[in-house]
Structure formats: C-alpha cells, structure tokens
Amino acid sequence: MKSTSTSYKFYKYKSSPIKLRKLFVLFLLLTGSIIILSPLFWMISTSLKSPAEIAQYPPSLIPKEFHFSNYIEAWKTAAFTRWTMNTVFIAVFVTIGNVLVNSLIAYAFAKIPFKGKNILFILVISTMLIPGFVTLVPQYILFSKLGWLNTYLPLIVPAFLGSAFFIFLLRQFTTSIPDELIEAAMLDGASHLQIWWKIILPLTKPALITVAIFSFNGAWNDLLGPLLYINDENLYTLQIGLTTFKGTVQTQWHYLISMSVMVLLPVLLLFFFFQRYFIEGSNISTSRKG
Amino acid sequence: MGKIEMSISKDLKSVKKKRHIKTGKRTRAGKNNLIGYLFISPWIIGFIGLMLGPMLFSLYASFTDYNITSKMNFIGLANYKHMFTVDDMFWTSLWNTLYYVLFSVPITTVGALLLAVLLNQKVKGMKIFRTIFYLPAVLSGVAVYFLWMQLLSPSTGMINTMLSWVGIEGPAWLFDPQWTKPALILMKMWSVGGGMLLYLASLQGVSKNVYEAAEIDGANIFHKFFHITLPMISPVIFFDLVTSTIGSFQIFQEAYVMSESGNGGPANSLLFYNLHMWNNAFKTFDMGYASGMAWILFVIIMILTVFQLKISKRWVHYEGGNDK
Numbered sequence: 001m002k003s004t005s006t007s008y009k010f011y012k013y014k015s016s017p018i019k020l021r022k023l024f025v026l027f028l029l030l031t032g033s034i035i036i037l038s039p040l041f042w043m044i045s046t047s048l049k050s051p052a053e054i055a056q057y058p059p060s061l062i063p064k065e066f067h068f069s070n071y072i073e074a075w076k077t078a079a080f081t082r083w084t085m086n087t088v089f090i091a092v093f094v095t096i097g098n099v100l101v102n103s104l105i106a107y108a109f110a111k112i113p114f115k116g117k118n119i120l121f122i123l124v125i126s127t128m129l130i131p132g133f134v135t136l137v138p139q140y141i142l143f144s145k146l147g148w149l150n151t152y153l154p155l156i157v158p159a160f161l162g163s164a165f166f167i168f169l170l171r172q173f174t175t176s177i178p179d180e181l182i183e184a185a186m187l188d189g190a191s192h193l194q195i196w197w198k199i200i201l202p203l204t205k206p207a208l209i210t211v212a213i214f215s216f217n218g219a220w221n222d223l224l225g226p227l228l229y230i231n232d233e234n235l236y237t238l239q240i241g242l243t244t245f246k247g248t249v250q251t252q253w254h255y256l257i258s259m260s261v262m263v264l265l266p267v268l269l270l271f272f273f274f275q276r277y278f279i280e281g282s283n284i285s286t287s288r289k290g
Numbered sequence: 291m292g293k294i295e296m297s298i299s300k301d302l303k304s305v306k307k308k309r310h311i312k313t314g315k316r317t318r319a320g321k322n323n324l325i326g327y328l329f330i331s332p333w334i335i336g337f338i339g340l341m342l343g344p345m346l347f348s349l350y351a352s353f354t355d356y357n358i359t360s361k362m363n364f365i366g367l368a369n370y371k372h373m374f375t376v377d378d379m380f381w382t383s384l385w386n387t388l389y390y391v392l393f394s395v396p397i398t399t400v401g402a403l404l405l406a407v408l409l410n411q412k413v414k415g416m417k418i419f420r421t422i423f424y425l426p427a428v429l430s431g432v433a434v435y436f437l438w439m440q441l442l443s444p445s446t447g448m449i450n451t452m453l454s455w456v457g458i459e460g461p462a463w464l465f466d467p468q469w470t471k472p473a474l475i476l477m478k479m480w481s482v483g484g485g486m487l488l489y490l491a492s493l494q495g496v497s498k499n500v501y502e503a504a505e506i507d508g509a510n511i512f513h514k515f516f517h518i519t520l521p522m523i524s525p526v527i528f529f530d531l532v533t534s535t536i537g538s539f540q541i542f543q544e545a546y547v548m549s550e551s552g553n554g555g556p557a558n559s560l561l562f563y564n565l566h567m568w569n570n571a572f573k574t575f576d577m578g579y580a581s582g583m584a585w586i587l588f589v590i591i592m593i594l595t596v597f598q599l600k601i602s603k604r605w606v607h608y609e610g611g612n613d614k
Contacts, residue, residue, distance in 0.1 A: 025411045032408070033422045039480065040425075042448045043437050058454075059446045105330045113319075114326025124333065127341060129532075129595055131540050133564045134588045137571045137580045138344030138351070141358060161336025192325045221431035223543050228572070242432040243547055257440060260433035271428045275421060278428060279487060 047071070047258035054253050067254065071262065074255035078248070080262075082234065083241040090155050090237060091219035097159035098166055098215040099208050105162050106170035107196045111182055121171075128164045140228055154229045155222070159215070166211050173207035174200060210277040217267060238263050345588075352582035357575045369582040380583070382558050383566035386471065390562065391538040394475045399530055402485030407515070409486065410493045420490070427484035435547040438477045439464065449476070464548060467559035474544050474560070485530055492526040493519065521607040528606045532598050536591055540564055563587060 046054060047070060049063040075081070108114070109121050143154040177200065185195050201208070223239040230236060236244070242263060246256060271278060327334070352369055354362040373380045409420050441448045442463040450460030461469040500518055509517070520527075542564040546552050553569070554561030567587070571580035 022411075022413055025408065025413050028408055029413065029419045032405075033419060036422055036426060036480070036483075038448065038452075039437060039441055042441060046440055055446065057445050059448075059451055101332045105333050108326045108329035112322050112326040112329065114323045117326065120330065123337070127337065129536060129591070130341065130345075131536055131587060131591055133540055133542070133567065134584045135341055135344045135348070137567075137577055137584055138348040139340060140571070141347070141351075141577065142339075142344060144358065158336065158340060160332060161340060162330075162333030167333065192329070196329075217428070223432055223547070227546075239432045242436070246436070246547075253440060256436050260436045263431070263433040264429055267429060271425065279424070 043257060043261060046253065047261045049254055051252060051254050070254045070258040074259045075262070077255060078241060078245050079233065079236070080238070080241065080259070083236050083238045086152075086235060087220060087237040087239075090152055091216050093152075093156045094159040094219040095212050095215040097156065098163060099212050101160050101162055102166040102211060103170050103174075103201060103204065103208060104196060105167050106174050107192075107200050109167065109171045110174035111177075111179070111200075112192060124162075124164050124167055128168075136224075136228070143229065149229055150232050150235060151229075152235070155219075155225045159219075166214075170204060170207055170211065173204045177203055206277065209274065213270060213274050213277050217270065220267060348581035348584055351578050352585055354578045356578040356581070358577050359575070362578070365578070369579045370586075372579065373582060373586070379558065379561060379566055383554075383561045383563045386554075386559065386561055387539060387541065387563040390471055390474065390541055391535060393471075394478050394538050395531065395534050397475060398478060398482050398485060398534065399527065401479060401482045402530070403489050403527070405482060405486040406489035406493055407519075409490055420487075424483035424487055427481040427487075429481070432543075432547055434477075435544060438473075438480075439548055442473050442476075465556060467557035470549070470556065470559040474541070474548070477544070485534070488526060488530055489523065492523040496522045524606045525608060528598070528602045532595060535594060535598070539587070539591055542568065 045061065045063060048066045048068065049060075049070075050065065050067055053060060053063060053065075109117065109124075139154075143149065146153075148154050181199060182195055185199060190198070221239065222237070223243065226237045226240040227243070230240060233244075242259060245259060351362065353364055353366060355365050355368075356362045405423060409416065409423060413419075442450075444450060444460070444462040444465060447460075447463075449463070453460040463469050463473040496519060500522070501514055504514055504518055541562050545554055545560040545562050545565050546568070549555050549560040549565075554565050563583070564587075567580050567583040570576045570583065
C-alpha cells in the first residue's frame with residue numbers, strides 16, 4: 001500500500017530522493033545478504049569437492065564434480081550414528097527440564113505472593129552476570145566427587161535446576177496472564193499445581209516453544225560440558241566427536257566440512273520451521289530493559 | 291540462605307498449626323509462602339549447589355595446593371603471588387582476552403546497531419532480509435569453527451580469495467600470531483544478527499510522534515539518529531554492552547578448537563584467559579591455582595560491570611527521567 005503511493009509519487013520531482021534512498025537501501029541489503037550467505041555457500045561447495053580440488057589454487061567456487069559420497073564416507077569414518085543418538089538423548093532431557101522447571105519457577109515469581117519474592121527475583125537476575133567459567137572448576141570437582149564423571153548427569157541435572165534467563169523470559173509471559181483466570185480457578189478449588197498445569201502451561205505455549213528451541217539448540221551445540229565430563233568415546237556427543245574427528249582426519253577437509261554441514265543441518269531446519277520463536281525469544285529478552 | 295530455610299520451616303509449622311483453623315487470610319498467606327518456595331526450590335537448590343557453594347569452595351581452594359587427588363594444604367596467597375609475579379602466561383592470556391573484548395564488543399555493537407537501522411527501513415521483502423542476516427546467529431559450535439578455519443585458510447580460503455579479487459593479499463590469519471585474534475573477531479562479526487534483532491525490536495518501539503515532531507522542527511536524518519534514536523534505545527545498548535562484555539570475556543571454545551592442537555597457538559596468541567584456566571585445571575590438575583584464576587576473573591568482570599553501570603548514568607536515558 002505504501003509502495004504504490006511512492007511509485008506514483010516517483011514521477012513527481014519532490015519524492016525521487018525517497019526512491020533513490022530505497023534503491024540505496026536495497027543495494028546495501030543485497031550486498032550484505034551475499035556477504036552473510038557466502039560462507040554457507042562456500043561450506044556446501046567445499047563439502048562436495050574432492051580433496052584435490054579443495055587444495056587447488058586458486059579455489060573453485062563450484063565443484064567440478066559433485067562428490068555426494070563425501071557425506072556417506074565421512075559418516076562411516078567415525079561413530080557418528082551413535083554420537084547423534086547420544087546428543088539427541090541429552091538435548092531432549094535438557095529441553096524437558098528447562099521447559100517444565102523454569103515454567104514452574106516463573107509461575108511462582110509471577111503469580112504467587114510469597115515472602116522475599118522480589119529480593120529472590122533480583123538474585124535470580126543478578127546470577128546472569130556471573131560468568132559460567134567462575135563455577136566451572138568447583139562444579140567439576142563436585143560432580144567428580146559424586147561419581148558423575150562419564151555420565152550424562154552433569155549435563156542433564158543442571159537443566160532441572162532452573163536457568164536465570166529462561167525464568168526471566170517465562171515470568172514476563174506469565175505475568176501477562178490475567179489474575180482473574182487464576183482466581184476463578186482457585187474458587188473452583190484448583191491448587192496452584194493444577195492451575196500451572198492446566199492454565200499456565202497451555203497459555204504460555206509460544207514462550208515455552210521458544211525456551212524449548214533455545215534449550216535444544218544450546219544442548220546440541222554445547223562443547224564445553226561434554227568435553228569436561230565425557231571421556232568414553234561411546235558416550236561422545238556430536239560436538240566433541242567432531243572435535244576429535246579433526247585430530248584423526250587432520251587434512252581431510254572434505255570429510256570435516258561435510259560432517260559440519262550435517263551437524264548444522266538440524267539447527268538450520270529448526271530455524272526455518274520455528275523462525276518466529278527464535279525471533280520472539282530474542283525480543284522478549286530485550287523488553288527487560290527496552 | 292539460612293533465612294529462606296528458616297522461613298520455609300516457619301511456613302511449614304504455621305501451615306500445620308492452622309490446619310484446624312480453617313478461616314482467615316493468614317492461612318492462605320502461609321500456604322502461598324509454602325507453595326511459592328516449593329515451586330522455586332529447584333532454583334534455590336541449583337543456586338546453592340551449583341553456584342554459591344562451588345564459588346565459596348573455590349575461594350577456599352584458591353588458598354590451597356588442591357589437585358583433586360591429594361588433600362588440600364593451605365598455602366596462603368602463594369597461588370595469587372605466582373599468578374601475578376611468576377606466571378607470564380597469566381598476563382599473556384589476560385592481554386589476549388582484553389584485546390579480544392576491546393575490539394569485538396564495540397565492533398559488534400556498532401555493527402548490530404547499524405544493521406538494525408538498515409533492516410528497519412521500509413523495503414519490499416524485508417522479512418527475508420531479516421531472516422538472512424539473523425541466520426548465522428543461530429549457528430554455533432564446532433561445525434562453525436571448522437567452516438571458518440576453511441574460510442580463513444591462507445591460500446585456498448574464501449576470505450583471501452575474495453580479498454585477492456580487489457587486489458589485496460590477505461594475511462595468514464590463524465597461522466600468523468598478529469592476525470589470529472582479528473580472525474576470531476571477523477568470525478564473531480558474521481553472527482552480528484543476534485544483537486541486530488535486539489536493536490530492531492527496540493527501534494520499532496520508538497514512537498513515530500517524536501520523529502514527526504522533530505521533522506517539523508527541521509531535523510535531518512543524522513539529527514534524528516543522534517538526538518532521538520540513540521537516546522531512546524540507549525538502555526538496550528547498555529544492556530547489550532554489559533552482556534556482550536561478559537560473554538566475550540568467556541571466549542574459550544573458539545580458541546580450543548581453532549588454535550594449534552588446542553593450546554592457544556601460534557605463539558600463544560590465542561591463549562585466552564579461560565583457556566589458560568582450563569589448562570591449569572584439567573591438564574596439570576592445578577585446581578587451587580585455577581580456582582584463584584576463576585576468582586580474579588570474577589573480580590575483573592564485577593569491576594567492569596560496576597564501571598559500566600556508573601558510566602551509564604551519563605549516557606543511558608530512561609523514559610520517565612533518570613533517577614540519580
């Protein structure tokens with residue numbers, strides 16, 4: 001609707017600077033998009049090249065021959081099937097924990113009046129400022145004393161103990177649910193737990209999907225945790241598997257890059273299907289200050 | 291935290307006591323306290339067990355020669371003394387990290403802001419452009435590091451190939467100590483879309499009326515940007531600065547994967563603070579020393595955050611006036 005009015009105005013002398021400006025913006029956007037997308041293009045192109053073509057100078061933009069077999073061969077070089085299943089296993093539990101526990105905590109902070117609530121919430125927020133590396137060493141000592149090394153417990157259990165960022169995000173959402181709904185349910189004799197399960201969870205679904213996606217993505221891409229706690233190759237995740245894969249096939253970049261494409265693929269799919277939720281998650285985090 | 295436990299037990303008692311007296315709001319308040327703490331108890335357990343407890347333990351450990359297998363011998367300030375006076379790598383790693391923070395934070399902040407302004411224009415197909423620019427922010431982990439190692443390859447990589455098209459001979463990037471950190475900053479810039487989204491949302495929150503009023507007063511596009519847009523979104527800029535400073539200080543995975551055999555090479559140019567801490571903790575198992583490093587990191591970040599907070603009062607504009 002706006003564009004028609006400008007294209008009409010284009011013939012008038014006065015609005016041609018607007019048209020020029022739009023062209024300039026479009027030019028910048030197109031150039032930027034090419035720059036942003038070129039690494040991904042390069043990645044796919046490299047993943048299909050033969051080792052000789054990767055090493056060739058000057059490099060070719062498009063492979064002379066498409067070696068789709070790179071993908072299959074790379075997959076067979078290491079225990080990627082196993083590592084994928086391990087990663088999915090961890091990511092699913094981390095996601096379940098983050099969604100349920102943080103939603104419950106957020107509900108308490110948003111809707112249940114209890115003593116010391118505000119101070120505790122400030123404490124929750126301020127823990128976001130503590131860098132993770134500060135607690136890394138003592139946490140490792142703790143988990144090793146508990147005998148949790150080489151298990152997934154150090155990776156999964158913390159997800160069931162609340163995350164400041166997700167609590168904050170879900171509290172924002174839960175606060176916006178009208179109190180009347182909750183009061184009405186209470187008059188009907190519902191407990192807080194029932195209200196949370198039957199009213200809050202369904203009504204905050206979009207935010208919960210956002211939390212789920214962020215958690216899954218985070219668990220999928222986590223290298224630090226598995227690197228620290230997992231030594232057994234059978235228990236490796238994709239990230240740590242990929243890291244050690246580099247050591248075994250040092251110069252075989254056609255394998256490294258095709259495996260990288262495969263590891264990124266689920267994240268890309270997640271992004272294209274749930275784009276809205278990715279964007280919402282980032283926007284909610286703004287609203288705390290903005 | 292004792293206070294919380296006390297109040298929990300108090301609530302428990304009060305609930306028990308009042309079970310017989312069915313009337314009154316006090317019962318409900320007591321119940322709310324109980325339920326409230328019950329619901330947030332996972333966080334309390336996590337906070338005490340995974341944050342407060344470990345931090346206190348590591349504070350104590352930093353005054354010992356703890357190496358996980360032996361018992362802890364109290365050695366006073368020896369770890370800190372060693373850190374500041376003997377361990378050259380401590381200073382190297384601190385310098386590398388500061389270098390990275392000092393360049394990557396301003397560059398990505400300004401980049402994200404400009405990108406957001408660009409993506410806030412009204413052009414057809416803007417949604418697609420926003421998706422494209424945001425995409426790299428979603429991708430992370432080892433696969434992305436491998437991709438960039440390939441892109442940054444001195445002779446056959448994409449970056450230097452593109453540079454050669456415009457007649458520039460690109461550096462050796464990850465193989466030249468002088469260019470390793472710029473290489474990581476370049477990689478970081480690729481995912482500037484995450485910050486962009488933050489700014490885009492806040493730009494859209496600025497009321498049109500303000501701009502229209504300024505236009506009537508004859509303000510041009512630069513006036514509007516510097517005198518309206520920037521002040522209006524300054525709280526978001528501040529938030530972004532604080533969080534990305536903390537985030538950049540924690541750079542580790544990139545260096546671990548992308549440097550020579552993961553030890554911060556070449557010439558220790560990628561030996562970041564956390565990588566040095568990691569090596570001390572998990573390679574030589576010098577847990578006491580690593581704990582000391584963790585606490586110094588904590589202190590540095592707290593100082594920086596308080597500093598940013600103080601400075602912010604001069605330039606961050608809160609709607610409804612600054613309460614100084």
